[in-house]
Amino acid sequence: MTVAERADTIAAALDGEPGCRIVETPVTVLASGQPLVITTHVVRGARPGHTVGIVSGLHGDEISTAELVLSLLPLLPPADVTGSLLLVPMASPLTFETGTRSTTLDMANLNRVFPGATSGTVTEMLAHTLLEDVLAPCDVIIDLHSEPDSMGIRCLYTPAPTDEQGRQSFALAQASGCPILYVTNGLSGMLMTEAGGRGMAVVMPETGGPLPGKDGLLPEAQGEILNMLRSLGTIPGDPEPAHQVVVDAVSHLRAPAGGLFRPVVGFDVVGRSVAGGELLGTIASVFSGETLAEIRAPFAESWLMMARGRLARVHPGDPLYIVGREQGRPA
Numbered sequence: 001m002t003v004a005e006r007a008d009t010i011a012a013a014l015d016g017e018p019g020c021r022i023v024e025t026p027v028t029v030l031a032s033g034q035p036l037v038i039t040t041h042v043v044r045g046a047r048p049g050h051t052v053g054i055v056s057g058l059h060g061d062e063i064s065t066a067e068l069v070l071s072l073l074p075l076l077p078p079a080d081v082t083g084s085l086l087l088v089p090m091a092s093p094l095t096f097e098t099g100t101r102s103t104t105l106d107m108a109n110l111n112r113v114f115p116g117a118t119s120g121t122v123t124e125m126l127a128h129t130l131l132e133d134v135l136a137p138c139d140v141i142i143d144l145h146s147e148p149d150s151m152g153i154r155c156l157y158t159p160a161p162t163d164e165q166g167r168q169s170f171a172l173a174q175a176s177g178c179p180i181l182y183v184t185n186g187l188s189g190m191l192m193t194e195a196g197g198r199g200m201a202v203v204m205p206e207t208g209g210p211l212p213g214k215d216g217l218l219p220e221a222q223g224e225i226l227n228m229l230r231s232l233g234t235i236p237g238d239p240e241p242a243h244q245v246v247v248d249a250v251s252h253l254r255a256p257a258g259g260l261f262r263p264v265v266g267f268d269v270v271g272r273s274v275a276g277g278e279l280l281g282t283i284a285s286v287f288s289g290e291t292l293a294e295i296r297a298p299f300a301e302s303w304l305m306m307a308r309g310r311l312a313r314v315h316p317g318d319p320l321y322i323v324g325r326e327q328g329r330p331a
Contacts, residue, residue: 002044005019006022006023007021007024007042009023009133010025010137013042013044014042014044014083016044018045018046018079018081019044019196020041020073021041021044022040022042023040023042024039025039027125027256028122029127036093036124037091037093038091038130038133039089039090040086040088041069041079041085041086041088042084042263042310043081043085043326044078044081044084044186045078045080045082045083046081046082047082048082048083049081049232049234050139051083051084051086051139052083052084052085052086052138052140052141052142052232053086053093053134053135053141053142054087054088054144054225054284055088055130055135055142055143055144055181056069056091056144058110058178058191059092059095059101059111059148060090060092060093060098060099060101061095061101061148062147063096063099063146064147064208064209064210064217065145065146066096067218068144068208068218068221069089069144071218071222072225075149075222075226081234083232085234086134086137086138092094092110092123092126094126095110095147101148105121105122106121106123108123108124109119111190112187113189114189115131115132116128116130119152120157120304123331129161130191131195133324136323138195138203141195142203142205143191143203143204144207144221147208147209147210147306149312150210150269150308151210151319152307153208153305153306154207154271155178155205155206155305155306155322155324156173156176156178156182156202156205156224157182157186157192158170158172158184158204159183159185159186159196160183165201166196168201169201169203170183172231174244175205175227175228175230175239176203176224176225176227177223177227177240177241177244178205178207178271179249179271179272180245182324183246186204192204192283196328199202206305206306208221212267212309227239230263245326247303247327248326248327248328249324249331250323251299251323253295253298253320253321253322254319255283255316255318255320256316257292257316258282258283258313258314259283259285259313259314260284260285260312261283261311262281263280264279264280264282265278265304265321267279268309269307269311270304270306270309272303273301273303274297274301275300275302276298276301276302276304277296278296278297278302280295280320281294281320281321282294282295283295283307283314295320297323298331299325299331300329302323303325303326304321304322305323307320308320318330
């Protein structure tokens with residue numbers, strides 16, 4: 001897609017004629033003298049409707065979602081869009097530069113400091129600018145995450161449908177077609193939590209990572225977002241139906257010892273279930289080869305939301321799998 005022009009502010013881009021514009025919203029100036037900005041692609045549709053924020057890169061080591069956002073731009077011509085879309089490929093430029101989850105300048109995790117502060121640390125400044133100067137016009141937020149290193153993930157976090165905001169969010173999650181929905185209100189300081197508290201419909205898809213194959217889960221992730229936009233009436237068409245499970249309990253399986261992690265259950269099972277007690281992987285001593293730990297599925301039917309799917313060096317406490325229990329099922 002060729003971007004026709006730039007706009008000075010999000011408000012100016014939203015007030016303009018239908019089209020695509022890039023906005024660089026200033027945050028602060030770094031010690032190097034370089035400006036820190038948040039780059040947003042604004043797609044102003046031909047008809048009024050929802051204003052949807054699609055945000056990637058709250059963690060700079062989750063790069064597959066940046067590729068996902070950029071890949072969506074050619075699929076969203078303004079003539080086909082009702083309402084407006086604010087697409088942020090990389091919300092945390094500093095962590096993208098260092099390839100880290102947290103900002104090295106203040107050791108803060110951007111997705112734990114919302115709503116941020118103008119007089120806080122650099123990460124708090126970034127959070128405040130993203131929320132107040134970029135995403136404030138939105139009534140819907142799609143907060144994209146994936147995985148770094150040797151892990152792959154496919155699930156979607158959604159608030160519980162206990163109030164109007166929760167019902168709107170849950171309906172959006174159902175429309176996505178993602179195979180595993182995890183009902184949670186999120187943690188304090190997360191964009192999902194703060195946006196939900198402001199009445200925005202918000203979901204947090206976790207799809208992607210450094211998976212095998214040229215495309216990884218890119219087509220699936222594209223499909224989930226397009227399904228949600230169809231359900232909102234932002235683009236034409238109906239969401240594609242899909243089988244889904246809702247999980248109400250999640251177990252984060254971590255390495256009890258360091259060594260070589262050898263997966264038994266890998267990327268091909270992400271988004272599917274395995275039987276309780278099934279061997280998921282082992283940790284072996286890199287010196288003797290002896291097995292130090294076995295990692296097994298914790299629930300009677302265990303839904304694999306995330307897997308470390310290839311041979312990897314692990315430290316004690318490193319994440320190996322995220323496993324969910326279907327709502328209403330026994331442990």
